[in-house]
Amino acid sequence: MRVVVTRPQHSGERTVRRLAQMGHEALLLPLAEPVHHVAEAGRALLNTRGAIAVTSAEAIRTLASLGADLAPHLGRRLFAVGKVTAKEAADLGFSNIAMSEGGGAELATLISGHPASLGGNPLLYLAGSPRAPGFEAGLTELQLPFVTVECYRMHGITPENAVLRRLFTDARADAVLLYSHQTAQRFFGLPFVRENPEAFAETRFLCLSEAIAEAVPARMHSQTDIADMPNEDRLLSFLIQA
Template identity: 50%
Template sequence: MRVVVTRPEPSARRTADRLERLGHHPVLLPVSRAVHHPETARDALRKPHAALALTSAEAGRVLSSLGDQLAPYLEETLYAVGDATAKAAAAAGFRNIRTGTGTGAELAKLIASHTASLAAPLLYLAGKPRSPGFEEGLRARNLPFVTAEIYEMSPVAHDGNAIRAALLDPKADAVLLYSRKNAQLFFDLSAPHAEALAATLMLCLSDNVANAVPDEFHRNIKIAGHPDEDGLFALL
């Protein structure tokens, strides 16, 4: 299958390599790029907090960039939304990682199950934009937290000819969509070719992502049974 990979680098290249090993033809069309703010992470870590929480591997990569400045915090409890985020946290050097099942709402439940109260706020090291599920879950359980936005996703501009070539030369069989914002950016870019993509599968990481798919593609939607890349690949 010819599969369009919309996630940002460096994750896009790892996904493409994996697709190739499975016999597919990946086409890289990243619709956003991560802009890191390590100074925000450093300043947030220096303030009192009871534990750390990450809902993306990108946040783990920001922390890795702090190098030796991260050393005083590596023994702290870190809650990771899923396996990919946990791996990024481990790569940054964290050793006490508790891993959720893949959604922010479930991560909030996990944290609540480990502590009835917090002596200091949980530090949520987040990106922008992000799904509200994790923060809503913490509020519902009266768990104090502070959010530090340590990276943001910036749209990537693509030449119209490059977009056409990626989607139609030859026609894409499937598109991998990883987040609601990721999906919105993809459909903004691909709007001139909507009619030609009428039969292309839209493979979505979750229901929330699928909700961002325009009505004309709803018959093409497939939703991962588990909100991670393994779940997406199972749809191919």
């Protein structure tokens, strides 16, 4: 199958490799790029004690830029969403990692089961912007104290029409992978996508969650599949079924 991946360059390249190993023709279309706020992350670590939470591997990549200044914090309890984020944290040197397989709400539930990990201190959430509200809402509902520090921001990218024609009209795309609500909004908001609906008449839109699928235009709902859990393994399983 011909599959378009709408992830940022770093994570998208990893997904492209996975798809190629599955026998698909994978094409990368980044619609956002991260800007890391390394100084803010460093100050947040210095000004807090106890556990850290991350819901994206991009936060771990921000921490990697701290170099030797990160060393005193590698023993802190780290709560992470997903095995990819957990692995990047382990590769960076974190030694006390707990992982949630679901999304932000599931991570909040996991943390509530380990209150001793907080050590009486607010949880430090190293977040990105924009982000889904589920994790912070879950912490609030569970009455878990936390402080949020934005350590990276995703800036939108508008691809040239020549790139979009190559991906969608020179040859049909069988599937488009959508990993965030903001990315889905950017994709369907592109003038090329709005003005060339016939190019997507047979394309499947594979969404990591229901919140992401909400950004798919109503006329394309019948072409949309939603992963039953918000992780890439479940998302890519649609391509195996096909």
